[in-house]
Amino acid sequence: MDKTHHANSPWETFWKENPVGFNATMVQSTLFFAKNLAHELPIQADDRILDIGCGPGYLIDDLKGKCAHIHGTDISEKYIAICSEKYATEPEITLSVSKAYDYGHYEKIIVEQRINRVIMLSVLQYYQNKADVRRLILSLKETAAKQKFSCLLADIIPVKHSAIDDILSIIKHAIKKGYTLKFVRFLMYAIFSDYRKMKKNGLLQLDELFFMDLAKEENLQIEVIKNLTLHTSRYSILINF
Numbered sequence: 496m497d498k499t500h501h502a503n504s505p506w507e508t509f510w511k512e513n514p515v516g517f518n519a520t521m522v523q524s525t526l527f528f529a530k531n532l533a534h535e536l537p538i539q540a541d542d543r544i545l546d547i548g549c550g551p552g553y554l555i556d557d558l559k560g561k562c563a564h565i566h567g568t569d570i571s572e573k574y575i576a577i578c579s580e581k582y583a584t585e586p587e588i589t590l591s592v593s594k595a596y597d598y599g600h601y602e603k604i605i606v607e608q609r610i611n612r613v614i615m616l617s618v619l620q621y622y623q624n625k626a627d628v629r630r631l632i633l634s635l636k637e638t639a640a641k642q643k644f645s646c647l648l649a650d651i652i653p654v655k656h657s658a659i660d661d662i663l664s665i666i667k668h669a670i671k672k673g674y675t676l677k678f679v680r681f682l683m684y685a686i687f688s689d690y691r692k693m694k695k696n697g698l699l700q701l702d703e704l705f706f707m708d709l710a711k712e713e714n715l716q717i718e719v720i721k722n723l724t725l726h727t728s729r730y731s732i733l734i735n736f
């Protein structure tokens with residue numbers, strides 16, 4: 496566990512309780528991402544992937560069978576239990592529960608399982624602050640000295656983003672794909688549930704400049720990618736370590 500970090504954040508507690516009201520929309524947004532990923536950064540048959548913050552495994556559902564190995568890890572024991580049951584008979588999928596900010600755990604997996612692609616989809620917004628994101632990236636850089644890989648940090652919320660644009664883009668997608676009712680249910684959930692109370696604690700917002708500056712400082716090769724995820728105002732960062 497990273498020594499610089501302390502106590503469980505409210506978001507960690509929220510996710511560890513495995514909020515199911517979130518799943519119907521999460522599955523759609525993860526599928527949307529998976530389709531764009533296949534187009535923009537296609538998975539190769541020999542890829543060995545680490546999915547950090549894999550949740551109930553929606554990305555794994557899409558990637559399995561298309562690559563050589565997937566390791567899914569999450570801070571929620573319940574999500575990992577769901578994945579363990581789902582993938583019990585899939586030898587190329589391994590799973591682990593990780594502590595938040597336990598970068599040593601990521602290093603162990605990356606090196607031991609010869610990971611060449613790390614994906615972190617819709618996770619950084621639940622980090623406590625920028626310093627934690629910085630520490631994550633610096634730690635991954637150190638790991639890359641032992642095992643080379645690329646890292647896709649996907650679905651990052653910029654500082655000035657339009658919540659209305661985000662909702663409109665999801666409504667459009669929901670109508671097109673015919674999951675409007677589920678989306679309306681999700682909106683109700685988002686409005687009346689703990690997620691809304693939690694949102695008041697804030698989701699971490701990060702501007703592209705934060706990554707650009709860090710890349711310059713640390714001599715990292717990074718790329719900003721737009722439109723990989725459903726929320727139009729969000730973006731993704733690809734780091735080729």
Ligand SMILES: C[S@@+](CC[C@H](N)C(=O)[O-])C[C@H]1O[C@@H](n2cnc3c(N)ncnc32)[C@H](O)[C@@H]1O
Nearest residue numbers: 510525548549550553570571595616617618621
């Ligand atoms: C919105 S869900 C996304 C799940 C999955 N990546 C997907 O897009 O289908 C956020 C996930 O991040 C996990 N998470 C939250 N904080 C985390 C942290 N500090 N480190 C690793 N995972 C975290 C949660 O348990 C949850 O599974």
